Amino acid sequence: MADVVQLRKSEGNGLLSEERHDAVLRLTLANPPANALSIALMEALSAALDKAAADDGIRVVVLAATGSLFSAGHDLKEMTAHRADADGGRSFFEKTMRMCADLMLKIAGLPQPVIAEIDGLATAAGCQLVATADLAICTDTSTFCTPGVNIGLFCSTPMVAVTRAAHPKQAMEMLLTGETIDASTAKDFGLVNRIVPKQYLRQVVDKYAAVIASKSPEALRIGKAAYRAQAGLPLPEAYDTAISIMVDNMLRDDAKEGIGAFLEKRMPEWKGSPE
Known part of the structure; x- marks a missing residue:
């Protein structure tokens, strides 16, 4: 650290x-x-x-x-x-x-x-x-x-x-x-x-x-923007927005790493993690 x-x-x-x-x-x-x-x-x-x-x-x-x-x-x-x-x-x-x-x-x-x-x-x-x-x-x-x-x-x-x-x-x-x-x-x-x-x-x-x-920097960036994007939308549009964002998130490197680490029972190594 x-x-x-x-x-x-x-x-x-x-x-x-x-x-x-x-x-x-x-x-x-x-x-x-x-x-x-x-x-x-x-x-x-x-x-x-x-x-x-x-x-x-x-x-x-x-x-x-x-x-x-x-x-x-x-x-x-x-x-x-x-x-x-x-x-x-x-x-x-x-x-x-x-x-x-x-x-x-x-x-x-x-x-x-x-x-x-x-x-x-x-x-x-x-x-x-x-x-x-x-x-x-x-x-x-x-x-x-x-x-x-x-x-x-x-x-x-x-x-x-x-x-x-x-x-x-x-x-x-x-x-x-x-x-x-x-x-x-x-x-x-x-x-x-x-x-x-x-x-x-x-x-x-x-x-x-x-x-x-300590969380994924990608997930933090995506999540904050997603929260703001859906907050004022009607419920169906909010879900449409969230689905699109979450699918994109699933394809990102940190999601691949995080899910893999969870399944393999190890700590994830986030992209760009500080040394």
Whole structure:
């Protein structure tokens, strides 16, 4: 197994730290206290995800954060400063929302599974980030909210991810009230998978990441894309899509190797497995 490899800070801005351990890439929002999704931070995160997508050696990506907030969402100070622009800030607001949407689409479309590691408050676009990740594991003191309605700004873009992760009425409850929910409620709503004590968060996330990273890289890529492809389809079309994908998967090298290894009662050797 490879040693831990520390990667460089993103583009010299210090907003995002990168750390790689074997086939797991950890991206940590490093702009406390708010870890706001400013233009600079979104650019850094987007660039890091592009590199991960192009690296066949990376099988899992973890999104974490420093400080007491996972992310406070958009940088409202940055956005408010552009109200002085000639168009009242419209162009900058459109740029911010489009960049955030593109970032969420990039996470959803990333070949590798993405695990959100949350310790603290995830609010507005920060909650959107959690809802967009494939899996989410949080501490028992973490909290979540979509509070835009409290400041006259309905969380319409976070709504897209939240309504796809949480149950419909619970998602609307969050969006309409703007109230903060605790970790247990977030799990009941469907926003997070697991709740763990703070001292065990990194250990549990690392374990999940390692288990997933041990699987076939082909199967992980195919499976994540297949899940997204069928999720919004009517049932017959979903099965048609899944059949086509699974037949193609059966013809791939890792399926041949995995099934052969199972029948022969040995460990599989995945194509491109790290040394």
